Amino acid sequence: MSDILLIAILAGLLAIDDRAGWQTLLGEPVFVAVPIGALLGTLDEALKVGVVLQLAWLSIGAARGTRRPNTVVGGVVGAGAASLVLSRGGDPRESIVIAAGVLMGLVAAEVGAMVARATGELRERWLGGFRLPEMPPHPYADASRKLAFTVIASALWVGLVDFVVVLLLLPLAARVTAMCGARLGADAAAGAVWWLVAVSAIGLAAIVRAFSTRVLVRFLALGVIATIAIGWLR
């Protein structure tokens, strides 16, 4: 339980960074996986979940205001669920646990986005009604205090929502992941690997789509050719 609480607190802090702060990148799945994996002693496995989720959400050039899944919640729940299961049992069918973790991350991100939208409406109404106090009769310090309170409360609200969502979803996700690991056999493990390859391909499609303009496609092709050539030469 203490691990889940710690992970939920981490999610709350990262949500503040991602949606109220300057977006340090630490809220992205590939980075979220590092502290979670380090906390539970499953760094490599958590990182595998983080990489696949990152590729699934590598939306390049998405405009501000675009409705995206809640990637902080998704990354935390995905890496957390797989790490919790693997740290307890060291499941031999690692690929199934990792695939189940990724699945839980994708589902949690959609649920997190729905919850954030619903709770965001309350925040919208509150912020929409913001007025500076009449000056005079109120002193200027009242306006300063009100502004500081509004910014801090609004940022904390964002963090609190994601904290609660992760606190509720993570135990559930860990249970489903453990069940997948226990019930599915070796044949399903091959399917899990195929699915992971397919989900990773979403990132490739996002890259190709974003950079397939007449100028940028040359740089894209250069990167592909150089990487493959260096790989063969080595």
Next chain:
Amino acid sequence: MRLSRRDLRHVFTRLLFVQATLHRKGMQNVGVLHALDAAAPRLTRHPESVLARHTDHFNTNPNAAPIVVGGVLRIEEDGTQAALAALPRFKQAACSALAAMGDVLVVGGLKPLALTLAVVSAIYSFFAGLVAIVVLYNAALLGGRAWGLRFGYERGWGVVEAFTGPRVQRVVMLARSLAALAGGVLVGVIARRSFSEGTDHLAIAAAATAGAWLAMKRGVNVGRIAIVLFPLVIVIAMLVK
């Protein structure tokens, strides 16, 4: 009174949380008011009049907001009636010019560049690379914002002109080209790894890339398709094996 470096530092710190109060009606206006509040008492003996002029809608890329706020502070500092009357026009012109530039530079260039390199580092479990990417990305972002605030404060109205010139376009293009190159490296790494795992992996990766590309083109949520595909792929694998 001219603002000191310390005053600008306070404004800069508050602007880091300009997104905290983002809302549909006024967008970033409360965050901007909070930042202006750090400097308003130093600009005039009537700081309430400064805040009262900026309660309206404010919307730009958060990384470009310091440039606009810097410009606003300069115009407020000059304090002539004509300049203050033109403030809404300045904010509108600067916000729209910088929003597009900030989106393309950060969201379309720097961020994908950092994330694709991070994924490549993570694939090879190269943790020093992950740390370096976070440090460099944040240094670029915070350095850019700090520079933007100073630049805006020095130039005032001049920022609109400065950010619509060809030099900015060249910087944006450079960032996008580097991101495309890093994207190519990531595609190459995944293609190589899929090839080394077997032709079935390569075929699945190619088919899934084409499918996801088509789905994205039609505006379909690819993540949801992936969720639905999970049980289907497991069942197929169990039947095939």
